[in-house]
Amino acid sequence: MLSIFDEIPARERVIVALDCSRDEALSLSEALRGHATWLKVGMTLYYSCGPSIVSELREKGFKVFLDLKLHDIPHQVRGAAEAAARSGADMLTMHVAGGPEMLEAGRAGAAAGSAERGEDGIVTLGITVLTSMDASALSSVGVPRAPEEQVALLADVAKQAGISGVVASPREAAALRSILGEYAYIVTPGVRPEGSEKGDQSRVSTPSEAFRAGASHIVVGRPITQAKDPVQAFERICGEIA
Template structure:
């Protein structure tokens, strides 16, 4: 699996995306989320892929198993590299998602890696307990979701850096730990609650990091990206 820092393309239009991407003279690993995908549709995926970039399609599917399976069957045809669901959808939904991806992947191509969102990095333990009525620790909830995802055959999870080490112990080193909420020292947390620097993420066992504002809102995004890449450790 590609270990480059994943750049979150948190833009609302194709024009903004390509104005950003044309600043780079190298293949990137980028994240296309709901805002961009719903504004521009599948064509944005094809155009970014044509530029040679890897894509994490971050749609966080969460529905009944049959619906998610059918959706994944269609999304597999886009040829993205990584895609996700919400672990809260349960084991049957996650298994169905995997089946849909396998059925929809074009012959001769690699199936997109499938990961499950555990608890959003904007969620605090207090919020989880009060609003989701999950009366355990945040860490225990995340580990439980990670084990469910692994047992369902998924390739990994989305988690915060703070849970990556415990997930590695529970699910193994090869299990993907994709960690958003990455900031450079002195950067603002914004709406994220569980944040970390790239080097700390690596120390904790994260396998991929997702970086948004620290790069896309930087005065010089290319320099910011290479700073993050250096701190993260490149493709090692």
């Protein structure tokens, strides 16, 4: 199924994950300036630096995917989402497992934070099943369904809550595109270029496979950030997709 993202250049759909120290993140951002559009700030970097790292990366001209995976009572998630949007985040994650009320609160908070900074809104994404988890891992926490079944169930919850899209592995992207439609964001971590190590990921795919399946954006970390030449690695991935 086609999506509105299919005509967007690859370099605007590859999100580079900065799961590292502040100094390394700023060094990588300088190197990738003029090449990458999106950078991901996850828990490691955010908890070390706080909201200032979002502002710094935005000032360099990047869009920031703030991947904090919010999961709490609706009141707390609303406040956290509002603060995240106010800090300059362009994309924010929260766990779908928190339920529809929590997702709706997060969406409202994000909209309010964006309005405070004079913008229309940020992309709100629901975390479905972490790409490090397989059927055995789900079973160990009481989920009897296979990963793809659990992802589909949670994606429908996210859709009903009115958020922008979901995060899931590339292996579920095609099914998600059918469930969520052409306008939904489907962001896929667990993406590894040909020949890369899987690391701690279980459900992986190559960049081109992820986009063919229906992903709107992919997240790539170590294959770029730990490469001898991160810019060359980024450009190689964009070239592979093209």
